[in-house]
Amino acid sequence: MGLLSFRGGVHPPHFKEPTSRLKVENAVEPKVVTIPLSQHIGAPCEPLVKPGDKVKVGEKIGESKSFVSAPVHSSVSGEVKAIKPCLTPSGEALCIIIESDGLNALHENVIPKGDIEALSGEEIKNIIREAGIVGMGGAGFPTHVKLSPPPENKIDTIILNGAECEPYLTADHRLMLENPGDIVYGLKAMMKVLSVSKAYIGIEDNKGDAIGVMEEAVKNERDIEIVGLETKYPQGAEKQLIYACTKREVPSGGLPMAVGVVVNNVGTAAAVAAAIKTGMPLIERICTVGGKGIKEPKNLLIKIGTSFKEIVEQCGGYRGDIGKLIMGGPMMGLAQYTDEIPATKTASGILAFTPDEASLPKPRNCIKCGKCVDICPAFLQPLYISAYSLNNMHETAEKYNALDCIECGSCSFICPSKRPLLQSIRVAKREIIAKKRKTK
Ligand code: SF4
Ligand code: SF4
Known part of the structure; x- marks a missing residue:
């Protein structure tokens, strides 16, 4: 199949070379984690613990009764030191601060939940909700909500987003190379939840090695197709990805489910697989740490709640003065005022730019060039x-x-x-x- 695409878009430089060939490394264990009770679109969680409580890895420490929400879990074992408002990548939020005991003792609920053949769709959806899984490519929409379309929207297709069209970011690229099996497993689990028999995994053609690895991973899956996409920004945006893969157009003001499609990120699919196979909720993720302002760019497997400062230190620290610090990619990411903030479930990247790169030219009058x-x-x-x-x-x-x-x-x-x-x-x-x- 030729490369698929959408109308419009731009071609910013990729800047992916510094990290695209580097294997994902485990980040150093944080001594303290600061876990925000609000890390996604939806209702914030209420704390389930109090200062002085001992917690274990994977223990649920916050949840909300609201349907559009996802619980949060401890990423370390240790003691709850405080619950207070702290600065997070998306503003101030109530956070649970936990001092690690360094033992990484697992909570008793972190046990395999069965396999997708034996589990019902409802059971899988409940596992996904309990694991606190949210969209890991962008705004962090709770995944169980996406998997609960209203009855009038018949879903027949799932698309996994492996486009990773933002410059610098290579976390999804490395995940596809290093853990294709879990991506496919998680996708099959979500297909069962929605009773759909067709799925696509869209990958931009600047990741030819990932296309090859994923094609090999689905060679026995008749219902899953790998789609090579033109490398163009924003190829990973939901409506553009749906058009590229299915030629269906989401109407103005509509959601993907209006055209029978649900889109999830490849990282989300891998998190679903982990929640089913090992019982581990979403407590860690791959994060690309890069930009010219970082001495040794890397892809790190970070624990949710680790401070940006600590993560950057593991990458050799900053190279000179920093003009801009961003969580996510340079096109749609969130600029940060300080690095004393915790990484959240949506921290796909931490990018530091030099003052030269970050300086904005003075706007001039519109010349109506179109x-x-x-x-x-x-x-x-x-x-x-x-x-x-x-x-x-x-x-x-x-x-x-x-x-x-x-x-x-x-x-x-x-x-x-x-x-x-x-x-x-x-x-x-x-x-x-x-x-x-x-x-x-
Ligand atoms: S930011 Fe909005 S207006 Fe600008 S190109 Fe993207 S979709 Fe169009
Ligand atoms: S039409 Fe005006 S606003 Fe649009 S790209 Fe040209 S100069 Fe910029």
Whole structure:
């Protein structure tokens, strides 16, 4: 099959070479972990422990009664020292601070849960929920919620996202090379939950070795197809990935399930496999630590709750002054004010850039070149939405479908006048959503 793609998109430099050939290393054990009770889209958890309690690896320490939420677990064994608000990658949140005893004693619930042949779809979904699994490629949407579509949305296809289209990040690439079996196992488990008989794993063609390894891993699986995708940003965005793999178009304002598809990340599938096979909840993940500001870029298997500072120290520390620190990729990641924050379930990358790389050129006037319109993968007119946003005309921005913006940043990247397109469109979206909530 030829390479599949979507309309629009940009080609930022990949910068993946420093880590794409490096095997994933185990990070050094943290002495203290700070585990946020809110690490995903959805209701924050309530603590299930109190200061002074002893906890073990994999023990549930926070949960919420809300359906759209995922519990959190201890990534170390040791003692709860405090429960207090701390700075996290997405702002201040209540956190459980645990001092490790260095023993890594496993909690009694960390035991194999059976295999997917014997378990029912409902049982698998419950294992996924109890393991606190969320989307590991982006916003961290609870996986059990994605696997619970309303009855009117008949799902017939699952797509695993192995595109990893953000520059610098190679965590998913290494996972596909080093643990393809768990990705396939987790995918089959999710297929059983949704009773679907067709799945695709989409991988960009700059990861030819991963395409080869994954093809070998599914050679006996008639229902799973590896799809080679054109290397183009944002190939891993849900709607673009669905179009590339199935040619189905998610309608404006709609979700993937509107076209019968559920999309998950390859890391999420591997986490599902671990939860079933070993009973281990989501307490660790692969994280790419890179950027010119890091002395020895690596892919590390980090424990959730480890501080960015400690993780960077394991990579030789910073190279000179740092202009920008980001969690995630450079296009859609979250810029951080400090490295004294804990890694969360969605920490796909920790990137440090030098002041030169981070400096933004002064915006100039729009020259109406139309490049932002040509490349917008959501078929929007970023120059107008941005202009209306900057003039506080949010209702007009809404008429221009601002809410369909997937915040990929391609328009800002391509704009020759370096207009603050994404930033202003984000403001418009925030204002429109706030107004809608108020009206409700
Ligand atoms: S308007 Fe939104 S979706 Fe379109 S290119 Fe800009 S950030 Fe991406
Ligand atoms: S790319 Fe920049 S300069 Fe060109 S039309 Fe869009 S906003 Fe204007």
